[in-house]
Amino acid sequence: xxxxxxxxxxxAANGGISRRDVLRNTAAGGxxxxxxxxxxxxxxxxxxxxxxxxxxxxxxxxxxxxxxxxEIHGNVVTTNxxxxxxxxxxxxxxxxxxxxxxxxxxxxxxxxxxxxGIQWHKxxxxxxGEDILxxxxxxxxASTFQKGVSxxxxxxxxxxxxxVVEVKLKMPFSPFPMVTLEYGGSVxxxxxxxxxxxxxxxxxxxxxxxxxxxxxVSGSHLVLKKNPNHWRDGRPYVxxxxxxxxxxxxxxxxxLLTGEIDIMPRPDPKDTPRFREGGEPGIAYQSVxxxxxxxxxxxxxxxxxxxxxxxxxxxxxxxxxxxxRQTIIDEIYAGEAIVTDNPVPPGxxxxxxxxxxxxxxxxxxxxxxxxxxxxxxxxxxxxxTSDKEWLRRECELVAAMLSEIxxxxxxxxxxxxxxxxxxxxxQFQADLEDIxxxxxxxDSTLWWFHHxxxxxxxxWENQAVSDWxxxxxxxxxxxxxxxxxxxxxxxxxxxxxxIYFNHVNLVYLLKDAVKGFHxxxxxxxxxxxxxxWG
Amino acid sequence: MTExxxxxxxxxxxxxxxxxxxxxxxxxxxxxxxxLILSAVFAPWLTDVEPAKTNLRSxxxxxxxxxxxxxxxxxxxxxxxxxxxARVSLLVGLGVVLIAAGIGTPVGVVSGYFGGRLDNLVMRLxxxxxxxxxxxxxxxxxxxxxxxxxxxxxxxxxxxxxxxARLARGNTLSLREYTYxxxxxxxxxxxxxxxxxxxxxxxxxxxxVLIAVTFSxxxxxxxxxxxxxxxxxxxxxxxxxxxxxxxxxLEDAWWLVTFPTVMIALAVLNMNFIGDGLRDALDPRAQx
Numbered sequence: 001x002x003x004x005x006x007x008x009x010x011x012a013a014n015g016g017i018s019r020r021d022v023l024r025n026t027a028a029g030g031x032x033x034x035x036x037x038x039x040x041x042x043x044x045x046x047x048x049x050x051x052x053x054x055x056x057x058x059x060x061x062x063x064x065x066x067x068x069x070x071e072i073h074g075n076v077v078t079t080n081x082x083x084x085x086x087x088x089x090x091x092x093x094x095x096x097x098x099x100x101x102x103x104x105x106x107x108x109x110x111x112x113x114x115x116x117g118i119q120w121h122k123x124x125x126x127x128x129g130e131d132i133l134x135x136x137x138x139x140x141x142a143s144t145f146q147k148g149v150s151x152x153x154x155x156x157x158x159x160x161x162x163x164v165v166e167v168k169l170k171m172p173f174s175p176f177p178m179v180t181l182e183y184g185g186s187v188x189x190x191x192x193x194x195x196x197x198x199x200x201x202x203x204x205x206x207x208x209x210x211x212x213x214x215x216x217v218s219g220s221h222l223v224l225k226k227n228p229n230h231w232r233d234g235r236p237y238v239x240x241x242x243x244x245x246x247x248x249x250x251x252x253x254x255x256l257l258t259g260e261i262d263i264m265p266r267p268d269p270k271d272t273p274r275f276r277e278g279g280e281p282g283i284a285y286q287s288v289x290x291x292x293x294x295x296x297x298x299x300x301x302x303x304x305x306x307x308x309x310x311x312x313x314x315x316x317x318x319x320x321x322x323x324x325r326q327t328i329i330d331e332i333y334a335g336e337a338i339v340t341d342n343p344v345p346p347g348x349x350x351x352x353x354x355x356x357x358x359x360x361x362x363x364x365x366x367x368x369x370x371x372x373x374x375x376x377x378x379x380x381x382x383x384x385t386s387d388k389e390w391l392r393r394e395c396e397l398v399a400a401m402l403s404e405i406x407x408x409x410x411x412x413x414x415x416x417x418x419x420x421x422x423x424x425x426x427q428f429q430a431d432l433e434d435i436x437x438x439x440x441x442x443d444s445t446l447w448w449f450h451h452x453x454x455x456x457x458x459x460w461e462n463q464a465v466s467d468w469x470x471x472x473x474x475x476x477x478x479x480x481x482x483x484x485x486x487x488x489x490x491x492x493x494x495x496x497x498x499i500y501f502n503h504v505n506l507v508y509l510l511k512d513a514v515k516g517f518h519x520x521x522x523x524x525x526x527x528x529x530x531x532x533w534g
Numbered sequence: 535m536t537e538x539x540x541x542x543x544x545x546x547x548x549x550x551x552x553x554x555x556x557x558x559x560x561x562x563x564x565x566x567x568x569x570l571i572l573s574a575v576f577a578p579w580l581t582d583v584e585p586a587k588t589n590l591r592s593x594x595x596x597x598x599x600x601x602x603x604x605x606x607x608x609x610x611x612x613x614x615x616x617x618x619x620a621r622v623s624l625l626v627g628l629g630v631v632l633i634a635a636g637i638g639t640p641v642g643v644v645s646g647y648f649g650g651r652l653d654n655l656v657m658r659l660x661x662x663x664x665x666x667x668x669x670x671x672x673x674x675x676x677x678x679x680x681x682x683x684x685x686x687x688x689x690x691x692x693x694x695x696x697x698x699a700r701l702a703r704g705n706t707l708s709l710r711e712y713t714y715x716x717x718x719x720x721x722x723x724x725x726x727x728x729x730x731x732x733x734x735x736x737x738x739x740x741x742x743v744l745i746a747v748t749f750s751x752x753x754x755x756x757x758x759x760x761x762x763x764x765x766x767x768x769x770x771x772x773x774x775x776x777x778x779x780x781x782x783x784l785e786d787a788w789w790l791v792t793f794p795t796v797m798i799a800l801a802v803l804n805m806n807f808i809g810d811g812l813r814d815a816l817d818p819r820a821q822x
Contacts, residue, residue, distance in 0.1 A: 250782065270607075270782060331590065331608070387763065396768045397608065400588040411767045413681060 052240035053514065053531055056252045056264040060219055060245045063202030066186035067144045071416055075524035077222060077243055082207035085112065085185035086177050090520045093347065093440040095177045099127065099187055107172040114163040119229040120189045121212035129165045133157050134190035136167065148455050149448065150184025172474055175441050183438040210236040210529035220245060237516070237532035256283065256509055263510040263517060269334035269390070275509055286508040287336055291437040291521040293343055294394065294501040296430060300459030303426040309376040310430060316496035318370035322405045323398065324362040325355070325501050332394045336505040342489045343449070345503045349442045349478060350485030357493045367405045378406035384428045385411065386419040395432050426458045434504065436522050442485050443473050449498060450488065460497035553815040560811020563804035570801060574620035583611045585618040586769035594787050604789035606779070612789060616797050618771035623753045623801060626687050630752035631745045633691025638698025639741055645699065646706030647729055657703065660696035668693045672755055676764040686765050690755045694748050701744055705737040739816030746809030750802040757798050773798050
């Protein structure tokens, strides 16, 4: 037992306090009272003294291994544990090197140069090309989800030297840095992953990011400690991040107002107006236009009977006309969203002011006319959705809208795992969900959903659209790309395999004294290394 | 007329009915539950508004002549939703007691009457079920089956089967030692005849009491599962789901949380009063 421990134990056993304790506590109390008297919220002083930040997650991460789990909550945490090969600068919408710099030697050869001197957490040594190579190989060997979404053009990778990796592609792929190195660019420590395996690694992740996992109590909280060897100069600024799992938005809000947490995402939209209008002193409001969309999509034969009403294009168009998009924004998101009828948000190449075809307030007469033309005189439509409460509410509102054209919508809420399986395996009639776009390249908001080989294309086969998508991916001239993507969007608007509702702003509430927090447009990416107490 | 001559002159059923009617709370419970059942059955005729019909211009309106129970955040009529919610709750209650009593009672009687290894096997299985807290087990079953009204009935019904089986077995074990049962055995009556003629009629009283109690528990279980998002799916009206949604407006719209709570309390309390009345009425020791 050390001397310090011994002294503390003796003092505690005696039940007494030292003169130093009295002086320290008096000084701290005096400072806190002084601050309170000066109108500063007491809890900010306490947090600033601790130099730690508490962030409320609105769900429990299933794991912290980016090669196994793809949901929001785990990614919010791993943003701060793992670095990526490249990272999107949300402000400029450009891709910036993080762990590697890249060079395109020929259309099929990319050379990655690893940043030297980056250290793995907890003494696992230095990051080298071996780790990068290991991750490229792991995606192929374990067929992780990256294989289908970001690594599909990769033929193989090999080590040129300790810090240089060569990646050979099967086909030219211009979004390689944006999609493969950023979205699919998680890097895990080879030695740690080999030692632990997938599941253990997901509970004890070893990254190179600004924070390392200290402890995790399931269903309650996770603690990240500052990585003292982090490569970003002077960062992170806070010593500790405490993630508390608080699913209920009203509990998140009361936790913020009582000072138990410092930053919260997703306040209940009914509460947002009073914060937006600055009604709560000491609380700041951030609203970021999201790279996302809310949508409804359908399955097509062979995943659904050929005579099912939604296979008829007029029924799908009728549904799109029956949707009052503005009401969804007003009632579900308290105005924190923008209307759209297509998947290309503002800022993306090929964006056009929305709505393009389907009116923001809907057109019920046109919808009824199309239903009559289709001969669809009322039917049951089962719509799946995941367990996000705002989507359940949106489903109820959409159900009421569709009942006006004789569609009896049956809502089937599912936990996120069951939902994802049903969605990817195309085991549903219709689906109402939201999704975050993984990169600022327009390819990522269209290809997976509308190309005949896209993993979430549900049987809608349009050869022209698939060809345009392939062409757009290989084309470098922005004007030519724009034309191609306009063609694609027009075809989607005409045939309605997906029906788009809105792009939702991401809203955060935080204490005024928290500086350097910028919630990005992607809900799963929440960096905290620039955050500090002001 | 003396007490003795009165009891000798009337059927046990009539006597039980008289005792039930003397139980004031049970009578009140019976009347209110009857009103609730009739309201649920005739809901489409009592209100011409669709329970899922939104009316955003009237959202969050307090109770008034137009909207007796007010409206919710989508402007839906809360009175209509309460009536239609009663349909779901009562349907679930009925379905649950049919499954639980319909399976649990015969299983318990057969197990108790034959005893031996069969009894051991069946009762250990029932014990295994009973080790789980009922709601937790229902949540687990719902997680597997998916959120549908039929699945709520099945899940909660399965949870209560062991409760009926245990009660039926205990009473059968006691009854099979009675001399009239021994006499039936001595006269060569078949097991089927003894179970259906000698045992079942004599345990029906306690089973009826348990049915009343289970019905009220099923109503709570449905409300709880729906509150958790595992029960009846929107836009179908459900007291539990509406109560969950009402939490958001606790400070702004008192009527949203009040009416589902009152409806659940009314249904549960009055079914329990009926259960109490039945217990007193059917208990042979309470004759005097």
